[in-house]
Amino acid sequence: MARFGMVIDTKKCVGCQDCVIACKTENKVPEGHDRDWIVTESHGKFPDILMEIRTERCNHCSNTPCVSCCPTGASHIHDVGGVVLVNHDLCIGCKACVESCPYDARFIHPDGYADKCTFCIHRVEKGLKPACVEVCPTYCMHFGDLDDPNSEVSKLLQSRKYHVNLPEAGTQPNIFYLI
Amino acid sequence: MNSLSRRKFLKISGATIATAAVLAGSAKTFVKASKKISERKGLEIIPTYCDLCFWKCGALAYIEDGKLWKVEGNPADPLSNGRLCPRGTGGVGAHYDPDRLKSPLIRKSLRGEEKWIDVTWDEAFDYIAEKMIKIKNEYGPESVALFSHGIGGSFLKHLIRAYGSPNETAPSFAQCRGPREVGFELTFGDVVGSPERTDIENTRCLTLIGSHLGENMHNTQVQEFSRAVERGASIIVVDPRFSVAASKAKYYLPIKPGTDLALLLAWMSIIVNEKLYDAEYISKYGTGFDLFVAEVSKYTPEWAYVETGIEPDLIRETAREMARYKPASLVHPGRHATWYGDDAQRSRAIALLNALLGSWGRKGGFYQTHSFSIPKYPYPPYPELKKESVHNPNNKYPFATGEQISTGIREATITGKPYPIKGWFVYGTNLMQALPNQNETVEAIQNLDLMVVVDVIPSEIAGWADVVLPESVYLERYDDLNTSPFKEAFVGIRQPVIEEPNDQKPNWWMAKKIAEKIGLGNYFPWKDVEEYLDTRLQAADLSLQELKTKGIIKAPQQPIYFEDGAEPEFLTPSGKIEFYSSQLAEAGFDPVPRYTKHPDPPPGYFRLIYGRAPVHTFSKTQSNPLLKDMMDENELWVNTDIAEKYGLNHGVYIKLKNQDGVVSNKIKVRVTERIRTDCVYMVHGFGQKSRQLRSTFNKGASDSELITKYTIDPLMGGTAMNVNFVTFEMEA
Structure with a gap:
């Protein structure tokens, strides 16, 4: 079975938020909420500074506290690509998943359900890339099947150094940051 | 737009759909073309070009069940390569902006108080026409000026010229890239232009001094910057602030603000003294090199260190670094260049540094541009101008060429000299934030008999208008064709993809209606803008129908580098790259840039x-x-x-x-x-x-x-x- 993931090149990302806006228009994310966001981390004393810019979202983890804690089964793992999704009809908006996510990737949609990145599964299932990947003017984002050793994402992970966010959380995230 | 042309428009855009859908790959189309866009069902994809900035990227607008859904880049467009910048992606918000101007307004109290009466378009035009006729009779047509920004101003520009005024300006010259264009023109005989002719994609060493690419989101440049980073190009960033670009750089030079020219001169002295320049290129294309060398060679890195705060060794190392990769070594000219008052000379120093590296006209440097040749509409000739523009009396600023000095027109409006300016049209530019010293702008406005602002939002400058005309946003209107000079010649169309939500109108319609009210209807002989565009396109053996469907049409590739057969042509007085500028010397300026010290902030500032x-x-x-x-x-x-x-x-x-x-x-x-x-x-x-x-x-x-x-x-x-x-x- 495929395991969808993203590989994001922090060397190329300029933090322009195009991915955030593309997600908002593609998925009609309500004003005041985002499914993805930019993090800029800098260290050091001027002018000797190291800086990493990266775009973040739900990590579509392989070990999912948000699914385990869901009392209704709304939070689930999709049968395509292991994508973590929320069934809006089953969700009661109890916020257990919002609290359980170490990445703070979820929010309660004004319509009452937990919402977050879907890896644009509606696009992916039609053979398109997620909207954020498709729009990125720096071409820093890559999407594909991590279980396929010949996929672009797998090859990037074989050839470059990378990190994941909060590895200590034990969630086995499926978004990797090239450094 | 009358009902007949609306139907015609819908018919044409109905035909657009099938092709556009193929472009986008998966989109399904089932549209009944006889209804208004907002009444249709299904998904429709219509090409246009963006207006969130001046870059004019090709875009595809998605209309879902009659509602504007999203905007993506048009993959056929060489500027966007199918990817818009965040502003372009957010272009949908321009249509839905709740603060938009909704109907024409005439002020009912003092200027600047933002108190308005909603009026009809006819009432607004009557007001404007009466004032324009009065100003023409009392002062002459020269006394009305236009400030505009962006391609949307082109029909108003035509109106102002037909009316008989030479005063037409944009803040993009004297408040932005003017010094850069002048500095490059004095050196190479040509401007950098927009989009910048920088071959960032192929450069092996990119020096940014006054450019924060990545924060400054000029789409094509940012895309190319990212590719340069990926290829491992050497990047040198000079900025008082550790910019996003600085975080991608091999060398970051935290310069003291105001001292950039000192660094540029020191870099040139190293390249000259260590003979790291492209000698063959310079002997072939350059002139005045010896005089140039005599001037710049004295600026040592140790001297520059005192001014700039950049360590002499770092200055040496970066000079050698950029020379190592010549001619694919690009010192970016920046864009917003109005910093310290010696900006044309600083820009000229950037041009000269590029000349030393042999990068002008070369791969990885500055490419030669091409633009799609489309004849202008065959308008009747403009009335003969009786007076020169007020922007630069007595040619006080001798190298203000090509474009007019907006602040010069403001000055004339305040002083009434060399002749009074009594009317302002302001299109798409918030002069309150575009021009320095807001008090002077307000003072100038007090002397006007007519102040018209055309905008999509109630901008600050609109608050000072007598009449505010609410414009359709770019997604709702046609504009003139985009034939920007670029690596490849192309023509792009902006066309309506959705109706206006209220009583907004396109700029071409306003210009035509005003012209008709003041007896200049013969200058707008076309029925509507579609006829205007089609006439232009047919003169180039294209058709509106075809362009509406494709969004972009490209011309065959032509060479863009000297080494590939692009013809070196330097339109300077000498026909060469002017290391020493006789023009500048004759006008009493430094023929080779010299350093001037700028004041430091006082303590506590x-x-x-x-x-x-x-x-x-x-x-x-x-x-x-x-x-x-x-x-x-x-x-x-x-x-x-x-x-x-x-x-x-x-x-x-x-x-x-x-x-x-x-x-x-x-x-x-x-x-x-x-x-x-x-x-x-x-x-x-x-x-x-x-x-x-x-x-x-x-x-x-x-x-x-x-x-x-x-x-x-x-x-x-x-x-x-x-x-x-x-x-x-x-x-x-």
């Missing part, structure tokens, strides 16, 4: 510098709901040590007071290591004073408000704006 955010354009986009959601106020960047010294905590609001006692709106402090201790930084475009812009009114501070002082470039009249100093006002 910091130089105010400003720049761009990727999600906003000037002061035009702050109310766009999608972009506002990304950034709804600006922040004041303050170095950690300074913040500590003054007791400023991260996230608190303070005010700024400038050297003239002007106090800003409150702004949130961003304590950061990413800036020097002698300056503070904010993103331009915030702190807006238009009360009708409810969503962005008074959010953040306005750098423009604090730019009361400006220094004029003696070569070309540019207004340098990085010459203001501010101090902190704690009681916010």
